[in-house]
Amino acid sequence: MIESLLEPFTYNYMTNAILVSALVGGTCAFLSSYLILKGWALMGDALAHSIVPGVALAYILGLPYVIGAFFAGALAASSIMFVKKITRLKEDTILGLVFTTFFAFGLLLVSIKPTAIDLQAIILGNILAVSDSDIVQLVFICTTCLILLILKWRDFMAIFFDENHARTIALPVGRLKILFFALLSAATVSALQTVGACLVIAMVITPGATAYLLTERFHKMIILSVFIGTTTSALGAYLSYFLNTNPGGLIVTLQTFIFIVIFFLAPKHGVFAQRRIMRKQSNNSALPYGDNITSLPVDNQSIFSTNTGEQK
Amino acid sequence: MTDGLITMKNVSVTYPGGNVALQDVNLTLHKGTICGLVGINGAGKSTLFKAILGFETPSNGEIRIAGNTVKKALKRNIVAYVPQTEDIDWDFPILVEDVVMTGRYGHMGVLRLAKTKDKMAVNEALERVDMLSYRKRQIGELSGGQKKRVFVARALAQSAQIMLLDEPFTGIDIKTEESLITLFRDLSANGTLVFVSTHNLGSVPRFCDEVALLNRTILAHGPVETTYSQNNLIKTFGGKLRHHQLFGHVLHDDADTRGVTVLTDCERPLVLYGEQGGQKIVRMPEQDTSHESESPPTPQEDKEEKPTEGGF
Ligand SMILES: Nc1ncnc2c1ncn2[C@@H]1O[C@H](COP(=O)(O)OP(=O)(O)OP(=O)(O)O)[C@@H](O)[C@H]1O
Ligand SMILES: [Mg+2]
Numbered sequence: 202m203i204e205s206l207l208e209p210f211t212y213n214y215m216t217n218a219i220l221v222s223a224l225v226g227g228t229c230a231f232l233s234s235y236l237i238l239k240g241w242a243l244m245g246d247a248l249a250h251s252i253v254p255g256v257a258l259a260y261i262l263g264l265p266y267v268i269g270a271f272f273a274g275a276l277a278a279s280s281i282m283f284v285k286k287i288t289r290l291k292e293d294t295i296l297g298l299v300f301t302t303f304f305a306f307g308l309l310l311v312s313i314k315p316t317a318i319d320l321q322a323i324i325l326g327n328i329l330a331v332s333d334s335d336i337v338q339l340v341f342i343c344t345t346c347l348i349l350l351i352l353k354w355r356d357f358m359a360i361f362f363d364e365n366h367a368r369t370i371a372l373p374v375g376r377l378k379i380l381f382f383a384l385l386s387a388a389t390v391s392a393l394q395t396v397g398a399c400l401v402i403a404m405v406i407t408p409g410a411t412a413y414l415l416t417e418r419f420h421k422m423i424i425l426s427v428f429i430g431t432t433t434s435a436l437g438a439y440l441s442y443f444l445n446t447n448p449g450g451l452i453v454t455l456q457t458f459i460f461i462v463i464f465f466l467a468p469k470h471g472v473f474a475q476r477r478i479m480r481k482q483s484n485n486s487a488l489p490y491g492d493n494i495t496s497l498p499v500d501n502q503s504i505f506s507t508n509t510g511e512q513k
Numbered sequence: 514m515t516d517g518l519i520t521m522k523n524v525s526v527t528y529p530g531g532n533v534a535l536q537d538v539n540l541t542l543h544k545g546t547i548c549g550l551v552g553i554n555g556a557g558k559s560t561l562f563k564a565i566l567g568f569e570t571p572s573n574g575e576i577r578i579a580g581n582t583v584k585k586a587l588k589r590n591i592v593a594y595v596p597q598t599e600d601i602d603w604d605f606p607i608l609v610e611d612v613v614m615t616g617r618y619g620h621m622g623v624l625r626l627a628k629t630k631d632k633m634a635v636n637e638a639l640e641r642v643d644m645l646s647y648r649k650r651q652i653g654e655l656s657g658g659q660k661k662r663v664f665v666a667r668a669l670a671q672s673a674q675i676m677l678l679d680e681p682f683t684g685i686d687i688k689t690e691e692s693l694i695t696l697f698r699d700l701s702a703n704g705t706l707v708f709v710s711t712h713n714l715g716s717v718p719r720f721c722d723e724v725a726l727l728n729r730t731i732l733a734h735g736p737v738e739t740t741y742s743q744n745n746l747i748k749t750f751g752g753k754l755r756h757h758q759l760f761g762h763v764l765h766d767d768a769d770t771r772g773v774t775v776l777t778d779c780e781r782p783l784v785l786y787g788e789q790g791g792q793k794i795v796r797m798p799e800q801d802t803s804h805e806s807e808s809p810p811t812p813q814e815d816k817e818e819k820p821t822e823g824g825f
Contacts, residue, residue, distance in 0.1 A: 238605055355625040359615045363601045369566055369594045370619045370671065371587040417606045417651040 209442040217336055218328045222448065223435035224343045225391045226404065230430025231350050232388050233409030234423045235381070239361055243293065244278075245405035247300035248389045249398045251277030253307030256393075261314055267338050267390055274386025277303050282378070326397030328438055328448050339391050346384045357381060358419050395434070396449030404430070407456040414467040429459055517541035517577075518675060518706045519565060524574035526557075526564050534560040536729050538574070542708060544674065547701045549717040549737075550710040552727035553750055558710040559597055561727065562677045566594055579674065590619035593673035595664050597680050597710075603653030609663050610648040613638055616670035638669040641696055643689070658685045665693065676700060678709045682716065694720040714776055714783040717741060718794045741794060743785050746776055 209215040229245075236242055255273025259266040277299055284295045331339070350357075360367045360374055367374050385405075392401045412425035437452030444451065465472045519542040526535040534557045542548055550558050563569045565576060567583040578586035586592055593616070616638070617631040627635075639645040642662040647655065655663065661684060668676055676697075682690050690713075697707045697720055711717065717724055717737065724741050725734040726749040733745045760772035774785040787793045 238602060352624065355618070358607075359618060362605050362607055362612070362615070363599070365568065365596065365600070366594075366615065366667070368568065369587060369592060370616070371590065372618065413606060418608060418611065419606050422606050 209439055214329065215438075215442055217333075218331070218448070219435050219438045221331070221336055221339050221343075222328050222395050222438040222452065223431045224340060224347075225388070225395045226408075226434025226452065227427045227431040228343045228346045228350075228388045229392050229401075229404040230408035230426045230428075231347065231423060232385055233405045233407070233430070234412060234419070234426045235357060235361055235409075236385075236405055237409040237413060240292070242406045243296055243402070244281075244385065245389055246402035247281070247296045248274045248277060248386055249393060249401035250300045250307075251303035252386070252390060252393060253398065254303055254310055255307075257307050257310035257314075261310070265338065267335075267342070270390040270393065271383075271386055273303065274389060275383060278382035278386060279379070282382075324398045325447065326392075326394050326400070326449050328395040329441070331394055335394060339394065342387050342391050346387055349380070349384060353377065353380070354420075354423065396452055400449050400453050403453040403456060404434075407453070407460055408433070411456070411460045411463050414463050414470045417469075429456065433459065516543075518544045518579055519708070520575075520577045521565075522575045522577075524564060524571045524576060526560050526569050527572045528569075533729065534569075535564065535571075538727075538731055540725060540731050540734060542706055542723075544706050545701050545704045546722045547697050547707040547709065547720060548723040548725055549721035550708060550725050550727060551712075551714065551717065551746075551749065552710075556728045556749075558727055559679050562594065562596075562679050562708075562710070565677060566592060590671065591673055592675045592677065593668035593671040595661075595668045595676075595678045595681055597683075599660070599664060605652065607652055608648065609644065609650050609652060609655070610635055610639065612652055612663055613667045613670050616667035619671065634670045634672065635666075638666040639663075641669055641692075642666045643692060658689060661685060662689065665696075669696075674704070675706045675708065678707070680710050680712065682711055682713050690716070714746070717783070737794075741783075743774055743776070746783070750776075 209219070232245075236244055252270040252273050255269035255271070255276075256266045257269075258273075259269025262269075281292075281295050281299050284290065284299070285292065288295075290298075356367075356372055356377055359370070359372060360377055364374060388405070389401055392404045396404055408426040408430040409422070411429055412422045415425055416422050433455040434452050437455050438448045440446075440455075441448035441451050463471065466474075468474055519540070521538050521540045524535060524538040525533065527533050538561065550561065552558055560569060564571055565578070565583065567587060576583055579589075579591055581589065581591075613635045614627060614631065617627065617634055618625050621627065621631060636645065639648055642665050644659065644662050644666060647659065647663075652660070652663065661681065665678070665681060668678075681693060685693070694716070697709070701707050701722070709721070718741060721737050723735060724737050726732045726740070726745055728749055732749050733740050758772055758774045760770070771787050776783040776785070783794070785794055
């Protein structure tokens with residue numbers, strides 16, 4: 202029994218896949234805590250799509266595709282910021298505008314040189330099929346991201362909470378924002394390989410959204426989110442061995458499952474908790490009234506009985 | 514010209530849409546003073562603060578803070594700011610004490626790890642605004658006035674040499690207003706420059722040493738006793754002031770020709786008394802009427818009216 206449970210670990214590629222998935226899942230989850238608070242949830246999706254032309258171009262030029270992806274992502278993010286600064290268009294409009302443009306350009310490139318690129322690998326991703334050199338890249342990217350995030354999480358929090366105040370205390374807001382987008386692009390590229398372009402968005406939203414239901418302090422939210430992201434990703438990769446499924450689909454399904462459980466059970470913001478609070482409130486307001494009902498009749502009876510007794 | 518803590522020379526600010534909000538502003542403010550900033554809606558009070566903070570870049574002129582450029586001054590943590598409205602996400606998972614702690618970031622190392630000194634500053638700041646017992650509340654779970662007090666505490670925690678407060682009295686009860694005024698006095702006694710915009714015309718003589726009257730440009734600036742005159746105020750507000758004058762013949766039957774002028778922008782009125790409608794500011798008594806005398810029936814009477822309770 203135990204032997205069969207440990208069986209995936211006897212294969213090198215499985216062990217690698219599980220560990221790398223955990224690392225990627227943790228990094229994306231860290232970023233998700235920020236994204237969901239800023240209403241930037243779709244940013245991850247936008248970046249994942251924007252990366253496609255970069256990947257295509259890198260394939261055509263024979264460069265490691267992480268580099269192409271990263272530059273395309275950075276370019277997309279900075280165009281989004283640039284357009285936002287100049288016009289008054291809403292963020293979602295700009296996101297939609299920029300990422301469809303990039304994605305269209307990517308498809309164009311792919312159709313020009315169709316054989317050079319395995320588009321399936323980009324769109325669906327499969328951590329079980331990632332080469333060793335890619336794994337080295339992934340580990341390097343994610344570790345760097347995590348270190349930078351751990352060093353700067355408070356500064357990012359200050360900016361995401363109150364950008365104007367961050368300026369008055371002389372945080373380098375512009376530079377930190379660029380750093381954040383660079384980290385996000387890097388994490389998106391990594392997630393691309395584990396779960397594919399379509400599911401990246403789940404990796405950078407769901408863990409944060411789940412953690413948000415559980416706490417009112419930001420550092421706890423990050424810790425919970427990273428925990429959820431790491432465990433679900435590792436577990437997803439591990440289970441895919443037995444179920445013989447696409448690991449990306451499994452990881453995201455697990456994350457959603459946890460979200461649903463928390464959604465009902467969370468101590469303060471969950472469905473049941475809110476019901477409980479409502480009930481408690483109505484009980485509280487009914488309390489003095491209830492007391493009267495139970496005590497009054499007794500008193501009245503005794504009063505009446507003595508009264509009537511005396512009168513008689 | 515570097516003797517002032519803030520020196521503005523021929524400063525003009527134009528918004529992107531072409532609105533000229535400030536034109537040729539010349540203003541020098543010194544340490545240890547409380548200066549009131551008074552003007553109609555749209556006079557440019559908030560813009561003036563934003564220019565001092567570098568949020569709006571002057572199209573013309575120069576601003577120096579303690580001899581530095583604005584950018585350097587912010588780096589050196591010289592300026593703290595309480596904005597008129599906070600444009601933030603009230604659902605952000607952050608507690609009151611964490612918000613106030615962000616005010617300390619400028620004093621901390623790269624990792625923003627709070628030392629005992631920082632924790633003490635946060636406690637003290639919360640204590641000063643009477644919000645210590647709310648320290649563990651999530652920021653959105655406060656009333657409007659309480660939120661405002663938290664942001665004052667955040668600015669206090671910064672221990673800056675200059676405090677800019679944009680209408681701190683709006684939406685705040687009288688007790689809090691009194692304690693804020695005491696706070697400003699203490700700060701200025703310790704050498705802080707407190708620069709406060711307000712619509713409470715009557716409060717200005719009660720707590721300001723100096724007053725600056727603004728309408729796109731500084732119309733007058735100087736000690737309250739001389740500058741805060743009826744003529745200057747009418748120049749600043751034009752016809753937009755509620756304005757009542759009562760002269761000698763209405764007030765009494767003798768030959769005394771002195772009159773009373775009541776000027777009010779919105780809340781606390783300014784009362785002037787003397788010849789030609791008044792040269793002298795009548796200071797409202799410290800213990801304001803609204804404290805005690807207005808509270809309707811006294812508690813004793815209340816009790817006497819309900820003697821029946823024990824009768825059952
Ligand atoms: N973001 C902006 N873009 C364009 N014009 C602006 C902007 N903010 C303010 N203004 C204009 O600049 C002028 C000064 O505005 P400001 O907010 O400084 O006034 P204020 O004195 O603070 O008024 P209030 O008493 O209402 O707070 C106004 O005419 C206003 O319409
Ligand atoms: Mg204003």
